Amino acid sequence: MxxxxxxxxxEVADIRTETPPGDRMIRTLRVQKEGKAPFAHLPGQxxxxxxxxxxxxxxxxxxxxxxxxxxxxxxxxxxxxxxxxYLEKGEKIALRGPYGNSFPxxxxxxxxxxxxxxxxxIAPLRSVYGHVVRHPADYAGLDIFYGARDSQSIIYKxxxxxxxxxxxxxxxxxxxxxxxxWNHFVGFVAANxxxxxxxxxxxxxxxxxxPIHITxxxxxxxxxxxxEDQVYTTLERKMKCGxxxxxxxxxxxxxxxxKGPVFSLARLxxxxxxxxxxx
Amino acid sequence: MSAIRVPASRMEKALAETGWRVMVPSGAGRKxxxxxxxxGGRLPRECxxxxxxxxxxxxxxxxxxxxxxxxxxxxxxxxxxxxASHTMARTVLYGTPPCDTASFRALDSALLKDMAxxxxxxxxxxxxxxxxxxxxxxRWCFCTSVGLSPRSNIGAxxxxxxxxxxxxxxxxxxxxxxxxxxxxxxxxxxxxxxxRAVEGKFVPRVLNFVFExxxxxxxxxxxxxxxxxxxxSERCVSCGICTFLCPTCHCFDITDVAKDELSGKRxxxxxTCQFPEFxxxxxxxxxxKERWARQRQRVLHKFLYHPRNHGHMMCTGCGRCxxxxxxxxxxxxxxxxxxxxx
Numbered sequence: 228m229x230x231x232x233x234x235x236x237x238e239v240a241d242i243r244t245e246t247p248p249g250d251r252m253i254r255t256l257r258v259q260k261e262g263k264a265p266f267a268h269l270p271g272q273x274x275x276x277x278x279x280x281x282x283x284x285x286x287x288x289x290x291x292x293x294x295x296x297x298x299x300x301x302x303x304x305x306x307x308x309x310x311x312x313y314l315e316k317g318e319k320i321a322l323r324g325p326y327g328n329s330f331p332x333x334x335x336x337x338x339x340x341x342x343x344x345x346x347x348x349i350a351p352l353r354s355v356y357g358h359v360v361r362h363p364a365d366y367a368g369l370d371i372f373y374g375a376r377d378s379q380s381i382i383y384k385x386x387x388x389x390x391x392x393x394x395x396x397x398x399x400x401x402x403x404x405x406x407x408x409w410n411h412f413v414g415f416v417a418a419n420x421x422x423x424x425x426x427x428x429x430x431x432x433x434x435x436x437x438p439i440h441i442t443x444x445x446x447x448x449x450x451x452x453x454x455e456d457q458v459y460t461t462l463e464r465k466m467k468c469g470x471x472x473x474x475x476x477x478x479x480x481x482x483x484x485x486k487g488p489v490f491s492l493a494r495l496x497x498x499x500x501x502x503x504x505x506x
Numbered sequence: 507m508s509a510i511r512v513p514a515s516r517m518e519k520a521l522a523e524t525g526w527r528v529m530v531p532s533g534a535g536r537k538x539x540x541x542x543x544x545x546g547g548r549l550p551r552e553c554x555x556x557x558x559x560x561x562x563x564x565x566x567x568x569x570x571x572x573x574x575x576x577x578x579x580x581x582x583x584x585x586x587x588x589x590a591s592h593t594m595a596r597t598v599l600y601g602t603p604p605c606d607t608a609s610f611r612a613l614d615s616a617l618l619k620d621m622a623x624x625x626x627x628x629x630x631x632x633x634x635x636x637x638x639x640x641x642x643x644x645r646w647c648f649c650t651s652v653g654l655s656p657r658s659n660i661g662a663x664x665x666x667x668x669x670x671x672x673x674x675x676x677x678x679x680x681x682x683x684x685x686x687x688x689x690x691x692x693x694x695x696x697x698x699x700x701x702r703a704v705e706g707k708f709v710p711r712v713l714n715f716v717f718e719x720x721x722x723x724x725x726x727x728x729x730x731x732x733x734x735x736x737x738x739s740e741r742c743v744s745c746g747i748c749t750f751l752c753p754t755c756h757c758f759d760i761t762d763v764a765k766d767e768l769s770g771k772r773x774x775x776x777x778t779c780q781f782p783e784f785x786x787x788x789x790x791x792x793x794x795k796e797r798w799a800r801q802r803q804r805v806l807h808k809f810l811y812h813p814r815n816h817g818h819m820m821c822t823g824c825g826r827c828x829x830x831x832x833x834x835x836x837x838x839x840x841x842x843x844x845x846x847x848x
Binding site: 228230231232233234236254279281282283284288304308314315317318319320321340404437463464465467468470471472473474475476477479480485500 | 574575577579582583584585586587589590592606616617620621622623627730731735756757758759760761762764767768770777784785786787788789791793803806807810811812814815
């Protein structure tokens with residue numbers, strides 16, 4: 228019988244420093260095992276990453292399935308994610324997974340995909356927009372709304388500017404407060420979304436970010452005419468085991484680590500009110 | 507033949523011949539829980555609230571501390587992971603009252619279905635359960651309200667009904683067939699009628715808390731937003747004893763214990779939904795930061811979520827959570843108030 232607790236030991240093949248060093252530092256780790264992805268995954272799935280001596284943390288896989296590698300964008304926050312900031316390229320990293328369900332990107336073929344990310348919440352959504360970018364013929368278009376507190380905190384900068392420049396996606400960036408030299412939107416992501424007002428016609432919208440970001444984004448999407456089965460989110464919950472046993476990530480009878488973290492708003496409404504973000 | 511009548515001494519002899527470790531209830535109110543029967547020791551001849559230990563049997567196969575893996579790190583970042591063995595001596599639990607016996611159905615559903623929890627799966631495969639019909643209900647008992655009874659054999663591999671110096675033994679599963687064959691050889695068969703006749707002796711005299719299981723899930727779902735949760739949990743001190751002493755509660759934490767900077771172990775330990783930080787996320791968001799939300803989770807996990815996922819309640823009516831609560835929170839009364847009342 229497979230021992231689910233035993234992680235696979237992989238190698239840090241590359242590291243990108245996304246934000247300047249500091250107490251909210253974000254780095255993207257690319258991991259490989261013998262030059263390949265350690266396991267196959269679907270957009271939206273997660274992995275449990277070990278920092279031995281500290282513990283484990285559930286981190287969403289931030290790249291689309293590609294067979295070559297997995298990527299994780301890690302924000303310095305707790306004991307595990309602090310330890311992971313000290314890893315160097317070429318060192319080993321242990322992880323297990325993939326866990327959870329995924330965004331139904333195959334069902335969405337032929338439709339326009341609208342991504343609404345706030346802060347580090349853009350990381351799980353990158354597995355979706357990355358997939359759309361890799362398969363442009365399958366989708367009717369791609370909009371990426373993404374904001375952070377300031378310009379230094381914007382991650383995937385080069386990639387997003389490239390997408391904009393090569394017209395592979397409509398990228399709508401924002402920061403919370405004005406800064407000299409910033410020529411994109413200033414204000415919350417939801418305000419940027421209201422301003423651009425994408426049509427719900429033949430579209431799906433996905434959102435992730437802090438609870439307040441999700442709450443406000445859901446309100447805006449509703450006002451724009453998106454129905455609840457056109458809107459998807461991915462939820463953060465404290466997780467320890469990752470396979471539906473340890474008892475803390477449930478929303479009603481649903482364990483987020485198994486039947487989540489991806490939920491359509493329609494499905495979330497059918498669960499008990501605990502599932503919806505705090506107001 | 508699925509039931510036989512044997513002298514109680516024959517069970518003692520047959521169990522001794524197997525060489526298996528035999529665990530029996532240590533007695534009511536004692537801290538010892540289920541203890542190993544010493545060689546030549548007498549098996550309990552009856553069971554009831556007066557023999558039920560304060561600690562349920564779950565710890566035998568789901569210990570409070572279990573090693574999940576060990577690790578050794580190299581100075582250049584190498585990682586070596588060693589799996590844990592998840593094994594124990596072949597063990598038989600003997601004389602568990604139906605509430606504790608049925609706890610294994612709930613634990614098996616929660617921990618073995620879909621992806622198995624490796625620690626529990628390893629030990630559970632080495633455990634046999636010989637349940638015993640219960641002849642004395644206590645004032646905290648409510649097994650008949652959760653789909654069980656003093657005679658129920660749910661969770662048992664063999665079920666024993668004491669009858670004078672004899673035991674009627676019923677074969678419930680094939681897990682203890684090694685023992686069953688020893689008992690069966692030359693033993694008198696017991697037909698359905700004989701079994702039912704003896705069963706009839708195990709009827710509770712008094713049951714304090716009566717609610718209707720069938721209506722409960724729907725009523726509780728409607729009561730999700732009820733103001734009663736605050737009243738129910740007002741005195742709660744979040745100590746978690748209700749869950750640690752619960753025979754079916756199984757929520758756990760995983761923590762690393764470093765021996766030094768380069769080696770250590772990863773442990774699984776009991777945890778409780780009653781601790782404020784149980785669901786606390788690193789970002790400081792906490793979906794169940796209020797006491798009432800945590801007590802609601804305990805009640806709904808047992809009477810709504812687990813039944814929906816597995817078809818039976820995650821409560822066996824043993825009454826420990828009521829008996830040992832330092833502030834007298836009573837889950838049975840709570841459930842009755844929230845709509846399960848007859």
